Amino acid sequence: MLITIDVHSGVPAYRQLVDQIRIQVAGGRLQPGEEIPSTRALSAELSLNPMTISRAYALLEEEGLLERRPGLPLVVRARSGATSATARGEQFAKALRPLARMARQLGISGKEASDALRRLIDDHER
């Protein structure tokens, strides 16, 4: 699991952590059954407050994304394909919102914007 947190960005650190794990699970980079680093290990790796990490893990557990097993590391819980597709869509829409705002401010039409996005995705795949 590769996580990057910017504690000075103003975005609450627990939310950065939750969002990144959600994206990695939705995109399949974190597979069901895969172990999540312990609070202590992640705190040492990221120099991040352990209470902040616990809070993020508890939230993901509540959402049903992570599973706590007594005495064992947290693991990613198995999800149905449909939920995963919705989750991916949601995460992507969230990331697009500021771009949509910028497009409106720059007077870029929906078609222009989606063409530009398509070109970027195609370029990347090539």
Place this chain on the structure above:
Amino acid sequence: MGELVFEASGLTKEFGEVTALRDVSLSLSGPSIIGLIGRNASGKTTLLRHIVGLQLPTRGQARTLGVATRNLRHEQLARIGVVPDAPTFIRWMSAGEQLRYLSTFYPRWDLERQSFLAGLLDLDLQADISGLSTGSAQKLAIVAALCPRPDLILLDEPVSNLDPIARDQFLRLLLEVVQEDHATIVISSHVLHDIESTVDWIVCLNNGTVAADAALDDLKDQYAEWRVLARTRDLPDRFADAFVVRQTVMEPRRARLVVRTAGADVRAFEHAHDADVEVAPLNLPGLFPILVDNGRH
């Protein structure tokens, strides 16, 4: 876990005409790293001194580790580690001798931690106290405070004299200590950048009153900056919306606001004022003036 390590209710401290703390009610529990922030003379050091019973309330209650602070005994004090803003030691001892002397007072003194910390902070235990630089004296104070494995650790501007590397190592160390010992750590500092990378909780004092007492991440969720650009017509002189906390730049075509996110609807605002809004989060230095202002109302 969850033990109330400090509790104040209606705590007021007067020094003659001056009120240093005014009706402070506060509960601190761990494990947690608590950032104690505020402007100069806001009461931070006075509060820390009340926690260890070095000063007693003029009115109101203060309890530490379950005991009224006027009755704190060795049993409780041995569970508290303090790094004061200006540490003093016995001048004719070496750093190592000073630590050995202190260790006799603490049943839980951790020798392994002592050598680990001295190595980590690059503190020479052979050095004479009289010859220590301010930075090294601060390092010695940190080692002395952490070796008894205290449940409550009070740090008054602990990083002010440390070089950037020692500072970074010290802050990382706090993250470990809070987990190993389930300690409650209160760190007072003006260096908000350091506080922001370490703490999970903020207590902000202003003029001796509690201006904020909340999880750092919750404060970040509660406020945001809005950069407002007019579309076709000029913006109003002032925004009367209840969620607008601060208006820092007010020009006919652009404005910079701080809003309370609860109840703040970007779209409705854009529509009402014929403007575009760019929402940006606020970090701790950005939040600080707002928190201090809260204490004024």
